[in-house]
Amino acid sequence: MNFALSEEYKILQKMVRDFAEKEIAPIVDRVESEENIPDELLAKMAELGLNTITIPEEYGGPGMDTISFALAIMEVARVSASVAVAMSVTNMVAEGIYRFGNEEQRRKYLPKLARGEYLAGAFALTEPGAGSDAGSIRTTAVKEGNEYVINGNKVFITNGLKAGIFMVAAVTDKEKGKKGISVILVERGTPGLTIGKKEKKMGQRGSDTVELVFDNCKVPITNLLGNEGDGFKIMLADLDGGRIGIGALACGVMRACVDEMVKYSKERVQFGQPIANFQAIQWMIADSVTELEAAELLVLRAAWLKDRFLKGEGGRFTKEASIAKLFATEAANRVAYRAVQVHGGYGYIEEFPVERFYRDIRVTTIYEGTSEIQRLVIARSILEG
Ligand SMILES: Cc1cc2nc3c(=O)[nH]c(=O)nc-3n(C[C@H](O)[C@H](O)[C@H](O)COP(=O)(O)OP(=O)(O)OC[C@H]3O[C@@H](n4cnc5c(N)ncnc54)[C@H](O)[C@@H]3O)c2cc1C
Numbered sequence: 001m002n003f004a005l006s007e008e009y010k011i012l013q014k015m016v017r018d019f020a021e022k023e024i025a026p027i028v029d030r031v032e033s034e035e036n037i038p039d040e041l042l043a044k045m046a047e048l049g050l051n052t053i054t055i056p057e058e059y060g061g062p063g064m065d066t067i068s069f070a071l072a073i074m075e076v077a078r079v080s081a082s083v084a085v086a087m088s089v090t091n092m093v094a095e096g097i098y099r100f101g102n103e104e105q106r107r108k109y110l111p112k113l114a115r116g117e118y119l120a121g122a123f124a125l126t127e128p129g130a131g132s133d134a135g136s137i138r139t140t141a142v143k144e145g146n147e148y149v150i151n152g153n154k155v156f157i158t159n160g161l162k163a164g165i166f167m168v169a170a171v172t173d174k175e176k177g178k179k180g181i182s183v184i185l186v187e188r189g190t191p192g193l194t195i196g197k198k199e200k201k202m203g204q205r206g207s208d209t210v211e212l213v214f215d216n217c218k219v220p221i222t223n224l225l226g227n228e229g230d231g232f233k234i235m236l237a238d239l240d241g242g243r244i245g246i247g248a249l250a251c252g253v254m255r256a257c258v259d260e261m262v263k264y265s266k267e268r269v270q271f272g273q274p275i276a277n278f279q280a281i282q283w284m285i286a287d288s289v290t291e292l293e294a295a296e297l298l299v300l301r302a303a304w305l306k307d308r309f310l311k312g313e314g315g316r317f318t319k320e321a322s323i324a325k326l327f328a329t330e331a332a333n334r335v336a337y338r339a340v341q342v343h344g345g346y347g348y349i350e351e352f353p354v355e356r357f358y359r360d361i362r363v364t365t366i367y368e369g370t371s372e373i374q375r376l377v378i379a380r381s382i383l384e385g
Contacts, residue, residue, distance in 0.1 A: 005071075012068050016075040019048060024079045031206035032356065037086055039119055042162060046116030050076070050087055052094045059098065059106050060114030066241070066303040070248040074296070077252025081360040082206030084252060086120055088245030089158045093121025096167050096238040097185070100226040105185065109165055118164025118188075123242070124154040124212055125169045125235050132373050134169070135178040135232055139214060141170035146221055148172075148184055150192070150214040156367070160195055160210030164188045168214075169235050172228050181231035185223040192217030203359030239368055240318050241306060243325035246368050247299040250332035253361050254292040257332075257339035260354050261285055264343055275342070284338040291335055295328035319381040326374035329364035336361045
């Protein structure tokens with residue numbers, strides 16, 4: 001067992017850290033207040049390979065592994081959770097196309113995501129009546145000649161405003177329940193696909209979250225991803241990887257919280273001394289660093305297991321991805337709470353970044369499967385062996 005990062009990982013980490021500090025940090029307030037990630041930033045990220053990290057070079061990606069993906073997300077999230085979630089979802093879509101798509105689909109779509117011709121990808125599963133119970137979706141895709149005709153509504157779709165390509169879960173056979181769900185790739189601008197209401201959110205405001213309306217939206221049958229009826233399995237398998245991304249995002253936000261706690265507690269003087277001298281503050285810092293380091297290890301372990309699984313060297317990593325997401329996101333909420341506490345009243349004021357971290361982190365125990373659903377996945381895996 002070796003806990004040290006290789007030189008390649010350290011180089012990548014530094015490259016992404018420099019990028020985040022130079023290109024994202026100066027505009028982070030604007031990203032949040034305008035509720036928009038500038039297209040130029042998304043294009044630069046594509047250029048650096050950050051939107052298609054694990055996609056092989058033959059399809060335009062940098063061909064790195066999941067550990068690299070997790071490290072990159074951590075660095076971006078340290079500066080902006082909004083940009084990190086946009087990046088994580090785009091990578092999840094690219095990987096969905098790579099893992100489950102045929103050669104024609106890979107060649108058609110992956111280079112566009114890698115080049116930034118598509119600024120983002122979107123993963124459309126949730127519906128008004130189907131969140132945690134994703135198997136109960138009602139959007140339909142009916143085969144008519146050489147086309148699928150899609151009808152229905154999706155809600156809470158990250159990157160919906162920016163995406164060039166949408167991975168859409170739809171029912172192709174009502175009789176078969178979850179086994180009647182398929183995934184269809186829908187290109188931006190396809191007639192019948194309307195981008196609906198954009199949500200006003202508590203945090204991660206720079207990342208867009210929208211409704212999608214499919215009204216007799218026709219796509220060629222060649223846009224089916226994998227086989228008909230495999231859609232539920234495909235979406236869940238892709239989400240296993242996505243959960244590693246959200247765990248990494250939580251680690252990045254935690255790291256930023258710890259940095260701010262340390263800085264502020266050394267500067268703030270009360271009772272004639274820096275508040276860092278008080279044991280109550282030291283314990284908040286110690287507990288936060290402990291949780292951060294545990295979360296990083298769990299996330300990197302899940303990433304390592306996923307890489308082994310993809311190489312055919314190990315089993316599934318579903319349980320470990322859920323454990324990493326569950327622990328990292330819940331720990332990050334505790335750490336953000338402490339970060340505000342250490343700042344006293346100033347922690348509640350917009351001028352101090354911890355106010356944003358506290359809002360940004362809240363959703364991480366909800367999207368890509370709530371904490372309750374992660375516990376269900378973990379318990380099921382243990383109880384069913
Ligand atoms: C900002 C944001 C971005 C998102 N991005 C996307 C996206 O890109 N694509 C996408 O498809 N979706 C996206 N979502 C949707 C997200 O994945 C869902 O909100 C989430 O899965 C929960 O579904 P729900 O909101 O319908 O809550 P519900 O499923 O209604 O859950 C409500 C409560 O009941 C609990 N609960 C439900 N079932 C059980 C159970 N069996 N046992 C115990 N407790 C249970 C839940 O844990 C939760 O506490 C996003 C959501 C948000 C807020």
